[in-house]
Amino acid sequence: MLTRRTLAVVLALALGVALAAPAGAQSTPGVTATEIKIGNTNPYSGPASAYGSIGKAIAAYFKKVNDEGGINGRKINFISYDDAYSPPKTVEMVRRLVEQDQVAFVFQTLGTPSNSAIHRYVNQQKVPHLFVATGATKWGNPQNFPWTMGWQPTYQTEGKVYAQYVLKNVKDPKIGILYQNDDYGKDYLKGFKDGLGEAGRKAVVLEQTYEVTDPTVDSQIANLKSSGANVFFNITIPKFAVQAIKKAHDLGWKPLHLLNQVSSSVGVVLQPAGVEASRGLISTLYLKDPTDPQWKDDQAYKDWLAFMQKYYPDGNTRDVFNVYAYSVAQTMVHVLKQAGNDLSRANIMKQAANIKDLALPMLYPGVKINTSPTDFYPIEQETLVKFDGERWVPFGEVYDAAKVR
Amino acid sequence: MSVRDVVAAADQLRRGAAVRHWWLGGAVLLFAAACLLPFLISGFRVFQFTQVGIYAIALLGLNILTGYNGQISLGHGAFYAVGAYTAAIMIDRWAVPYGWTVPAAGVLCFVVGFLFGIPALRLEGLYLALATFALALAVPQILKYFDDWTGGSQGIVLSKPEPPPGLPLTADQWLYFLTLAWLVALFVLAANLLRGRPGRALVAIRDHPIAAAAMGVNSALYKSLTFGVSAAYTGVAGALSALAIAFVAPDAFNVFLSITLLVGIVIGGLASISGPIFGALFIQFVPNWAQDISKAAPWAIYGVFLIGFVYVMPHGIAGAVRLAWRRLRRGAGTASGP
Numbered sequence: 050m051l052t053r054r055t056l057a058v059v060l061a062l063a064l065g066v067a068l069a070a071p072a073g074a075q076s077t078p079g080v081t082a083t084e085i086k087i088g089n090t091n092p093y094s095g096p097a098s099a100y101g102s103i104g105k106a107i108a109a110y111f112k113k114v115n116d117e118g119g120i121n122g123r124k125i126n127f128i129s130y131d132d133a134y135s136p137p138k139t140v141e142m143v144r145r146l147v148e149q150d151q152v153a154f155v156f157q158t159l160g161t162p163s164n165s166a167i168h169r170y171v172n173q174q175k176v177p178h179l180f181v182a183t184g185a186t187k188w189g190n191p192q193n194f195p196w197t198m199g200w201q202p203t204y205q206t207e208g209k210v211y212a213q214y215v216l217k218n219v220k221d222p223k224i225g226i227l228y229q230n231d232d233y234g235k236d237y238l239k240g241f242k243d244g245l246g247e248a249g250r251k252a253v254v255l256e257q258t259y260e261v262t263d264p265t266v267d268s269q270i271a272n273l274k275s276s277g278a279n280v281f282f283n284i285t286i287p288k289f290a291v292q293a294i295k296k297a298h299d300l301g302w303k304p305l306h307l308l309n310q311v312s313s314s315v316g317v318v319l320q321p322a323g324v325e326a327s328r329g330l331i332s333t334l335y336l337k338d339p340t341d342p343q344w345k346d347d348q349a350y351k352d353w354l355a356f357m358q359k360y361y362p363d364g365n366t367r368d369v370f371n372v373y374a375y376s377v378a379q380t381m382v383h384v385l386k387q388a389g390n391d392l393s394r395a396n397i398m399k400q401a402a403n404i405k406d407l408a409l410p411m412l413y414p415g416v417k418i419n420t421s422p423t424d425f426y427p428i429e430q431e432t433l434v435k436f437d438g439e440r441w442v443p444f445g446e447v448y449d450a451a452k453v454r
Numbered sequence: 455m456s457v458r459d460v461v462a463a464a465d466q467l468r469r470g471a472a473v474r475h476w477w478l479g480g481a482v483l484l485f486a487a488a489c490l491l492p493f494l495i496s497g498f499r500v501f502q503f504t505q506v507g508i509y510a511i512a513l514l515g516l517n518i519l520t521g522y523n524g525q526i527s528l529g530h531g532a533f534y535a536v537g538a539y540t541a542a543i544m545i546d547r548w549a550v551p552y553g554w555t556v557p558a559a560g561v562l563c564f565v566v567g568f569l570f571g572i573p574a575l576r577l578e579g580l581y582l583a584l585a586t587f588a589l590a591l592a593v594p595q596i597l598k599y600f601d602d603w604t605g606g607s608q609g610i611v612l613s614k615p616e617p618p619p620g621l622p623l624t625a626d627q628w629l630y631f632l633t634l635a636w637l638v639a640l641f642v643l644a645a646n647l648l649r650g651r652p653g654r655a656l657v658a659i660r661d662h663p664i665a666a667a668a669m670g671v672n673s674a675l676y677k678s679l680t681f682g683v684s685a686a687y688t689g690v691a692g693a694l695s696a697l698a699i700a701f702v703a704p705d706a707f708n709v710f711l712s713i714t715l716l717v718g719i720v721i722g723g724l725a726s727i728s729g730p731i732f733g734a735l736f737i738q739f740v741p742n743w744a745q746d747i748s749k750a751a752p753w754a755i756y757g758v759f760l761i762g763f764v765y766v767m768p769h770g771i772a773g774a775v776r777l778a779w780r781r782l783r784r785g786a787g788t789a790s791g792p
Binding site for chain 2: 144148160232
């Protein structure tokens with residue numbers, strides 16, 4: 050009995066070693082003469098399911114590419130799984146994509162915690178983890194994580210843009226800052242302070258924080274007002290942004306009010322706060338806003354609208370997420386075209402890190418995508434916009450955060 | 455109805471010894487299969503079955519509380535989170551070897567669960583369900599609040615435990631066996647506990663609290679202890695999940711997790727020892743199948759599965775298996791004569 054069991058264990062172990070040994074022989078997983086497999090996870094269900102439309106719009110765009118003949122004769126096979134914004138589920142689904150579906154690479158996985166959960170795994174497996182859908186700054190770290198790259202401007206980038214604007218346009222600034230006491234708030238704060246530089250930082254007269262569990266930020270706003278600040282950098286999520294805008298208005302405090310893009314939704318933030326209170330707010334933009342009438346006759350906008358109507362008729366044509374998805378998918382197609390017939394993982398990553406002045410139709414004019422082996426931040430330019438009581442109106446030039454680094 | 459129950463119980467008692475023999479044989483066979491499994495399937499599948507094992511431990515914990523003791527909890531995701539964060543913080547901040555973090559998480563969750571169980575004593579049925587629901591809602595926010603410890607919404611990234619040097623296992627296989635060891639130990643412990651005096655006391659409290667008190671069962675103590683033990687099981691599962699996923703974040707422990715656990719014990723079979731394993735298989739694999747069937751409405755498909763299971767197997771999968779087994783034996787019995 051005992052010997053037989055020992056035998057079984059030994060056999061099992063031997064079998065395990067035998068099975069564990071192979072794998073990895075295949076040179077380019079997910080790529081054949083006619084197909085390229087791309088993996089993705091998105092929250093199609095759960096608390097963040099509003100973002101699910103990004104995954105759907107990307108799938109629709111790849112269908113359009115396939116209908117037009119694919120890339121170098123290869124059709125894109127876009128495999129997208131629901132992770133419900135739950136990091137353990139993301140880990141499971143990404144492992145499924147990499148190990149079972151054998152995708153060539155992972156693209157546009159959404160959410161900061163979800164991507165944090167797979168960050169180390171994809172880098173250990175040397176799977177390109179491209180253009181992740183989150184604004185955190187940690188995705189542009191080619192030294193330690195050479196297989197991961199973001200896409201959109203990071204919170205730090207945006208902070209730098211505001212800093213440049215303040216330095217250029219405000220004489221004798223006294224800056225007050227309100228920020229959420231977590232990584233998101235600190236990311237913005239760091240970018241802003243880096244942008245201000247050594248000298249500019251002295252202009253910061255008061256910093257206030259709030260916790261996401263706080264009921265209000267009323268007292269912080271009162272403190273900021275009494276500090277005499279004439280510039281207010283408002284780093285808050287929508288709920289607190291509404292309170293801050295309202296309170297500042299009620300107190301009669303009229304600083305130059307910079308509102309982070311996180312809370313720039315007209316419907317969710319500005320209207321509830323009151324359009325009068327919101328008039329004159331400044332925020333940023335890097336995509337063409339589909340609700341902005343100035344693009345009505347723009348060819349790029351018309352193309353996008355035609356794409357939406359044909360390939361994603363259920364999609365909301367007033368939703369900027371669909372512009373985002375369209376543009377990020379175009380970036381991916383650009384990289385694959387540039388990679389030519391060498392679709393090895395290493396070459397895909399190399400090409401992603403070698404994008405030069407790519408201007409996409411739905412990016413705001415002047416915003417260009419640039420990467421290099423040491424620069425894993427594709428979009429670093431944004432334009433400033435001012436709220437005129439109805440919509441965000443772009444003004445002035447396009448700001449480039451890369452220049453102040 | 456009650457007469458039939460009594461007859462059935464007597465019947466079961468008579469056959470008890472023989473059944474236990476079969477059970478033991480089945481369990482050993484199952485264990486052998488479980489040991490072989492990771493050598494036959496891919497690393498990804500091993501990871502999935504590790505998660506099944508982890509869920510099974512959590513479900514067993516919840517089943518002790520809800521199935522055997524009749525206290526409904528909608529908040530066990532919170533204990534799962536406490537377990538996971540205990541492991542993560544110990545490894546990340548204090549550099550404790552990962553092996554120690556699992557029992558530590560169990561002990562901590564026992565204490566937390568026991569303390570939560572004391573005020574919860576005053577709450578019955580739905581009220582307890584609501585109180586625990588509040589716990590499930592609060593924990594992710596609390597985790598974000600203490601971001602110096604928990605890493606806030608960004609969570610804590612861990613490195614995956616490596617197998618001890620000299621063992622010819624991959625990291626996935628090693629984690630699988632680690633989970634399996636905990637699973638077997640905790641199941642044996644639970645089986646002994648529930649089949650003995652404490653188990654009968656729990657069931658008595660569930661079915662007839664006044665009669666139980668009259669028989670001298672310290673209802674308050676038992677209920678709080680059950681809450682503690684149940685939380686400890688779930689905490690161990692949470693700690694193991696932190697090791698397997700190598701990452702913890704508040705978003706992983708939302709209310710949905712608590713509800714998933716409840717679904718698991720009901721589908722698996724309330725008040726049964728094997729139920730949690732079936733339930734764990736269900737909550738691990740059915741959502742994925744649902745997604746494969748329809749990308750557009752995976753949760754609708756999941757709902758159909760759920761309703762189908764509850765309709766076809768009102769006593770859970772374990773209940774259906776038991777019934778099938780009984781019929782099979784009865785059939786065999788008549789065939790071979792008295």
